[in-house]
Amino acid sequence: MKDMVEIRWHGRGGQGAKTASLLLADAAFNTGKYVQGFPEYGPERMGAPITAYNRISSERCTVHSNIYYPDYVVVVDETLISAVDVTAGLKADGAIVINSGKSPEEIRPLLKGYEGKVCTIDAGKISEEELGKNFPNTPMLAAIVKVSGIVEPEAFVKDMEASFHHKFASKPHVIDGNMRALKRSMEEVKIG
Amino acid sequence: MSHLAKDMTAEVTWKEITPGCNIFEGATASVIETGDWRTMKPIIDMDKCKQCLLCAPVCPDMSIPVVDGKRGEFDYFYCKGCGICANVCPFNAITMVKDEK
């Protein structure tokens, strides 16, 4: 991993992109990294495009601006590709991870000539099958971890399991579903 | 540094004044003379006074001392000369006169 990795999340209000960015910060923090996790705030409304950010580094990062030249971009809602310039500033040696049932080859033509890695994961489908509801953020989190290597995958899975046990202490049945969604996503993410 | 109300006079310096001009003792009305705000003062004619005591409760300050059920002379330390006592007296025992200082 580079000294500093910058990630930009695109989602729609209510989909959990901000939560996913905070979970990623947690996962990286637990492996000893310095982290920043922050959303770009505005008048919050369900369905409006929102952006969240992560900086993950081995030294404390003092910068407090948004991220304009990310190493990775995560798109939690496929429909944003046409609405938002999701690859703006994205580094060519980086990658974009999109929640979509399509293949990277099908998606690439929609990305304004982006030349880096294009990855897709059907987070919606995985979530529906494993959790019975469309909560794409857990599979998306797993996919970006897999693609970026920010956190060593085994440590990540362990850490998330502990975190789910803590978070869902009162509804343990959700834990297994989340863990299956996590692992499936890491296996099924298509890197193109 | 004194924090007593009696020492908060027009001579007190900024180093000695109480923080925020707060007061750190009770019953300071008995320390600070307010009777000198008066221009008129009530005089009682004890010969006309029937000790009906209508005057004592209407005094807004504590200028009419009552001892053993009887009012005494005015306590001019507190009296601001409002004249309510003279107004309520049914026997014209109280007269307001100019306060000559």
Place this chain on the structure above:
Amino acid sequence: MGIRERLSGNEAVAVAMRQINPDVMGAFPITPSTEIPQYFSTYVDNGQVDTEFIAVESEHSAMSTCIGAQAAGCRAVSATSSCGLCYMTEMLYVAASDRLPITLAVSCRALSGPININNDHSDAMGVRDTGWLMLFAETNQEVYDNYLQAMRIGEAVELPIMICQDGFITSHAIENIELVEDDKVKAFVGEYNPKHYLLNKDEPMAVGAYATPTYYMEAKRQQAQAMIDAKDVIRKVGAEFGEMTGRTYGLIEKYMMDDAEEAIVIIGSSAGTAKAAINELRAEGKKVGLIKIRSFRPFPSEDIAEALKNVKAFAVMDKDDSFNAHCGPIYAEVCAALFSNGVVGPKGINYIYGLGGRDVRIESIKTVYAELDKIVETGCTGETYRYLEVRE
């Protein structure tokens, strides 16, 4: 060795409050400081603190509650932002003049209008003359550390203290933080032993006096002295905090100032972004530095004059405009500090920047240094009252 954690700035303040366990919190929610009373009320509900949490109907009442509680002899705290701080203003003056060391966390946010929820310093700067001590933080760590020092400072000089951070930028951003252990916090902050308080049965007391012209000015001069005395107290408490944590604080922080020819004076989270810009410019061989103001009240006039006396040019960054057709508040005070300390050599300009959440990037700061380059080169400041990165 502290506790390694990752928290948002608001969480960090709430944790500091929990560790201190104040007697009373009077608070009313407003974005972006809402989370502070929200997290703290959870601690109250869980029994982790025995604070009396008083939910009020406005910020005016929140501050009134704190005034009553602190005058009674309690440690009182609150949190607010933006218009909430404005609405408190009347009572802020009362808290300061009654010499009540209340602690107020401010997650700074722009003022209406246009309506905006994002960060700038117009709320805090608007109440800069209320007589409160004001510390500003660059990071979550600093807002936490400042909060732990707040009561020691405020109570020593009997003045209320505002602990300011940048709304959303630090208040809602998760970052690494090193927490101090609970027992160490308790020992460092200590007990509150006011000289005079309303619930002292042995000393009746009247608070909130009327003062005629004969007395008012003496009271104000005494209040001014407390602010002057606070400079040494802030340094002393900052040094003692450093002995405990390794993080020492003063009135200002200097970054790369030893040989700096160009400097910016800045406050809050953008100082961190500016440090990154300086690192890049230094790598190009440019002698640039930064002065970050931690204590805005009291204003560190001597420290700033000393730090700036040898630079060729400086820019003061104001995240607020005074709308005086002239300059922002920090520029005015920096220039007054230089002039009254006999420093007239450096050429200075003022940038109004980052209003209403306008993002401040490394490139933004580099633009400022590029302008300072021109001033050094030509010896001419041009217009000193400037807006940074506004569309022309």
